[in-house]
Amino acid sequence: MLGLSECSITEEGYRCLSEAVRSNPSHLISLDLSGNDPGPSGVKLIYDLLEDTNCALNTVRLRSCGFSKECCADLSSALNSNPSHLRHLNLSKNNLGTSGVNKLSDLLKNPQCKLKTLVLCGCSLTEKHCARLISALCSNPSHLTHLNLSGNNLGTSGVNKLSDLLKNPQCKLKTLVLRSCEKHCARLISALCSNPSHLTHLNLSGNNLGTSGVNKLSDLLKNPQCKLKTLVLRSCGFSKECCAALSSALNSNPSHLTHLNLSGNNLGTSGVNKLSDLLKNPQCKLKTLTEWL
Structure with missing residues (x-):
């Protein structure tokens, strides 16, 4: 080298x-x-x-x-x-x-x-x-x-x-x-949902996913075949409701994710509560929760 x-x-x-x-x-x-x-x-x-x-x-x-x-x-x-x-x-x-x-x-x-x-x-x-x-x-x-x-x-x-x-x-x-x-992030995430078992690292930072994109991403995260280890969504313009929906989806399939970055989004009380539920889940294997991913 x-x-x-x-x-x-x-x-x-x-x-x-x-x-x-x-x-x-x-x-x-x-x-x-x-x-x-x-x-x-x-x-x-x-x-x-x-x-x-x-x-x-x-x-x-x-x-x-x-x-x-x-x-x-x-x-x-x-x-x-x-x-x-x-x-x-x-x-x-x-x-x-x-x-x-x-x-x-x-x-x-x-x-x-x-x-x-x-x-x-x-x-x-x-x-x-x-x-x-x-x-x-x-x-x-x-x-x-x-x-x-x-x-x-x-x-x-x-x-x-x-x-x-x-x-x-x-x-x-x-x-x-x-x-x-x-x-068009919603369309891409929908495609990922149809073949989810290989993807382990996803970074869509700086994109406005919108409600449809967040819904599709939540569907992906809840899919039992989803093996995502790293999810980076910095500055995606998420509302409190979007952050809560994503955190809730992660909590339904928590055993694979080890790195999560939601920096630059508005979690709000509901998002923080849902994220706290994820962190308290004994199946949660999260190692990194940071803005530096």
């Missing part, structure tokens, strides 16, 4: 690193260069490394590297030329653009792709981009266990595609993070 995030690495630094790694590529499995701007020549060195058939990297983190749309397209194309090792990919805070999304979709559809973690926070993805990426995931759903699309515009078509993915019996998603995606 090589972690060099936020190290102010220049294009020359990228050249040296790439040459060193390519001289002995078969052992390095994790590379984190987040927060370093490689420039055009540095990007080319990265995708030359990724195209190397001897490259054994299974984890690539390149968050906030200032990649252009063209760079993202080239990187995704390089990953697709050697997809069988990759398990974890983080390209957050880069502008993928249409070309990058198309190339990344090709990777996700590749039957050799065994990606488990995909993190694309704040990538300026449009509704069309999200729909295309999630459609690609739907065609090869059995490996992905962690998906984070926070801060992108899913829109109606993106949410519809994501709902299709979540309802797919082959979908093994354990972690879903959709902070500040804003719309």
Whole structure:
């Protein structure tokens, strides 16, 4: 594992690193260069490394590297030329653009792709981009266990595609993070209700779930097949009644949840009372009740 995030690495630094790694590529499995701007020549060195058939990297983190749309397209194309090792990919805070999304979709559809973690926070993805990426995931759903699309515009078509993915019996998603995606949460949660046994971590912070979303989420939490361990709902604009309903639902199926975050919502007396009932329940296994999740 090589972690060099936020190290102010220049294009020359990228050249040296790439040459060193390519001289002995078969052992390095994790590379984190987040927060370093490689420039055009540095990007080319990265995708030359990724195209190397001897490259054994299974984890690539390149968050906030200032990649252009063209760079993202080239990187995704390089990953697709050697997809069988990759398990974890983080390209957050880069502008993928249409070309990058198309190339990344090709990777996700590749039957050799065994990606488990995909993190694309704040990538300026449009509704069309999200729909295309999630459609690609739907065609090869059995490996992905962690998906984070926070801060992108899913829109109606993106949410519809994501709902299709979540309802797919082959979908093994354990972690879903959709902070500040804003719309159609009720539809997504309804899809989760149809296939609840795999999901263990859910973060919908910064979304206004509304009454229908809260009702659907309560249905999910009460489902005896629901195995959620982590639930993060920061700043979701919940009323006292919503907080009370959610706490009551948790109390009906308390044995799995270990981490709960309801920060930035108005619990009110009724919500606090219901949450207290949960905490007093001898089956309650809650370990963390905090704003820092």
